[in-house]
Amino acid sequence: MTQTIKNSSEKITTWDHNVFERLIAVDLTPVEIQRIIGPSNRFENEDALLAIHWHPENVPLELIKTRIDVMYPNITEYLIIPTQHNEIIIYGDYAGAEIDCRASAFNRKVQILIHFNKTRLCGAQRLFNMIAHTRRYRATQLNDFLDSFTNQRYEKRLHEAADKTGVESDIIRFARIQATKLQKLIQLHTPNIPEFSIKNKLFINYLNSQKKHYDHHAIDRVVIFALAVKEIVKRHFALDYFYEVEDVIAEVRNLGGCIVVPHPEQFWPILLADYDVDGYEVWNPQSREFTEFLIQTIARKNQLQNSRLRSLMIFMGDDTHLSEKLLDAEAQNPDKAAREIGYQPAWDDPSIRKALNAMGMDKKKIICDYKKRLKG
Numbered sequence: 091m092t093q094t095i096k097n098s099s100e101k102i103t104t105w106d107h108n109v110f111e112r113l114i115a116v117d118l119t120p121v122e123i124q125r126i127i128g129p130s131n132r133f134e135n136e137d138a139l140l141a142i143h144w145h146p147e148n149v150p151l152e153l154i155k156t157r158i159d160v161m162y163p164n165i166t167e168y169l170i171i172p173t174q175h176n177e178i179i180i181y182g183d184y185a186g187a188e189i190d191c192r193a194s195a196f197n198r199k200v201q202i203l204i205h206f207n208k209t210r211l212c213g214a215q216r217l218f219n220m221i222a223h224t225r226r227y228r229a230t231q232l233n234d235f236l237d238s239f240t241n242q243r244y245e246k247r248l249h250e251a252a253d254k255t256g257v258e259s260d261i262i263r264f265a266r267i268q269a270t271k272l273q274k275l276i277q278l279h280t281p282n283i284p285e286f287s288i289k290n291k292l293f294i295n296y297l298n299s300q301k302k303h304y305d306h307h308a309i310d311r312v313v314i315f316a317l318a319v320k321e322i323v324k325r326h327f328a329l330d331y332f333y334e335v336e337d338v339i340a341e342v343r344n345l346g347g348c349i350v351v352p353h354p355e356q357f358w359p360i361l362l363a364d365y366d367v368d369g370y371e372v373w374n375p376q377s378r379e380f381t382e383f384l385i386q387t388i389a390r391k392n393q394l395q396n397s398r399l400r401s402l403m404i405f406m407g408d409d410t411h412l413s414e415k416l417l418d419a420e421a422q423n424p425d426k427a428a429r430e431i432g433y434q435p436a437w438d439d440p441s442i443r444k445a446l447n448a449m450g451m452d453k454k455k456i457i458c459d460y461k462k463r464l465k466g
Contacts (some may be wrong), residue, residue: 095264095312098267100270102275103301106275109296110296114279119261126149126153127153129161131430133162133430135164137166138167138168138454140168141169141171142173142205142407143352143409144407144410144423145175148412149248158432168432171185171186172186173187173205175223176189176190178214183208184207185206186193186212188352189204189224190228192329193334197329198359199329200351200357202225202349202350203350203351206319206464207465217338224333227288227332228289228328232288232290234326235323237322240266240269247319248262250324252315253296257311257315261315294317294423297309298423299310299418328352339366346466350405351371352377352407352409353409368465375409376409378436388449389449390403404449404451406434409429410433411429
């Protein structure tokens with residue numbers, strides 16, 4: 091029976107324990123395995139697959155390969171590289187990661203995609219250490235996120251998020267209660283929690299799971315409020331412990347790797363920074379408003395910088411998070427759940443295709459050229 095959020099209790103129930111254990115679990119159930127290997131989407135008309143920005147999370151790579159084979163039965167050209175957050179993962183002949191960095195020039199956290207031919211990772215211990223440090227530090231953000239709801243010193247964050255989202259006091263109270271319960275659950279289960287599970291989305295997934303008991307629309311409002319708090323937390327998160335983006339790029343280049351800037355429209359100054367990168371992502375499901383502008387900007391950069399050893403390339407990313415597909419339907423984020431590895435419909439947009447043709451680029455050529463760069 092659906093309850094009202096006004097009647098929510100601070101008591102941790104067996105149901106709460108069970109949900110928490112499922113959310114932090116690494117091993118997949120038979121139902122979850124079927125959700126991965128039996129995708130509902132098929133892209134039988136696709137003959138080229140470019141997938142260099144996606145996150146396996148806790149889904150085994152062999153299951154992901156099965157999913158890709160089912161979705162794309164007719165591809166003849168492909169480049170598939172996973173980009174786990176702050177962790178290098180090898181898939182086939184290639185390896186990659188999405189790395190959080192500090193850009194002191196404009197005082198922002200930025201992200202870069204790094205890609206390698208897997209043979210380049212010999213002697214990469216320093217890079218592995220840098221990434222492990224970043225991953226451990228980034229994981230501490232969950233504590234800050236939950237403290238924003240439970241610690242009075244962060245009351246201003248809740249007021250700011252409430253003003254932005256227009257939520258009422260019942261929504262705020264419910265979010266506080268659930269954050270408190272999640273903190274207690276983390277304390278109780280600490281010895282058994284995989285490092286992978288300690289991330290901000292744990293709270294969002296825990297909230298969405300409450301749709302089993304509470305009105306879906308009410309929980310959606312709680313999630314919107316929590317996401318607004320998360321953005322405030324990220325804004326205040328200290329950048330000091332991230333490595334400088336130039337240092338990470340230099341280390342990747344020393345190893346013969348390549349670098350792509352994902353969703354640059356989220357931090358525009360990166361277009362002016364002139365970092366030593368191979369290209370920019372001009373479209374993904376989170377960043378798709380300025381695709382043509384970004385293509386034109388990259389074309390101008392290539393025309394003006396004739397001394398550049400490598401021309402800048404155009405990329406698109408799907409930003410798929412595979413763990414989203416493991417969740418029950420009511421607990422999913424619909425936008426994230428709809429993403430698929432390699433599915434980038436912007437390639438078929440007439441205006442975008444015209445802009446790419448003017449640069450002499452298309453998906454197959456980008457796949458071929460980037461493979462050559464990765465080979466070195």
